[in-house]
Amino acid sequence: MGAARRFLESRPPLALSLQFADASHRAQLPRHKVARWIRAALARPAEITVRLVGAEEGQALNRDYRGKDYATNVLTFDYSREPVVVADLILCAPVVAAEARASRTPLQAHYAHLLVHGALHAQGYDHESDAEAKVMEARESEVLTQLGFADPYR
Numbered sequence: 649m650g651a652a653r654r655f656l657e658s659r660p661p662l663a664l665s666l667q668f669a670d671a672s673h674r675a676q677l678p679r680h681k682v683a684r685w686i687r688a689a690l691a692r693p694a695e696i697t698v699r700l701v702g703a704e705e706g707q708a709l710n711r712d713y714r715g716k717d718y719a720t721n722v723l724t725f726d727y728s729r730e731p732v733v734v735a736d737l738i739l740c741a742p743v744v745a746a747e748a749r750a751s752r753t754p755l756q757a758h759y760a761h762l763l764v765h766g767a768l769h770a771q772g773y774d775h776e777s778d779a780e781a782k783v784m785e786a787r788e789s790e791v792l793t794q795l796g797f798a799d800p801y802r
Contacts, residue, residue: 706740735770
């Protein structure tokens with residue numbers, strides 16, 4: 649058994665709900681892959697809902713909950729961190745696609761990165777300060793390379 653497989657099999661359990669208000673990238677996000685990417689970032693059991701939305705819903709959520717009147721790539725709503733991580737991860741499909749195109753990153757790799765990023769936020773990681781960003785980005789890079797993706801920060 650390979651190291652990557654052993655790593656993933658040792659990860660905590662995940663109860664996943666996957667919703668598509670915007671189904672334009674549904675083929676890029678098969679349930680088993682979404683679960684694999686999120687589980688790779690978890691340090692404890694989790695119940696996570698992932699919802700893909702369009703620009704209008706993404707903008708409304710960002711405006712209503714963060715006071716920022718634009719659609720953003722991923723929003724994390726964390727409700728509990730212990731003993732079980734409970735969170736909603738909202739991904740705005742048009743923003744994710746535009747970012748992937750602009751950075752010449754495969755769409756599926758960018759989704760994996762944002763799901764790992766959101767799962768880390770749900771566990772308390774943040775990037776408000778330079779020190780926090782350094783820790784969070786290092787963890788994202790570690791998880792994504794273990795999953796077989798390129799380091800998004802190189």
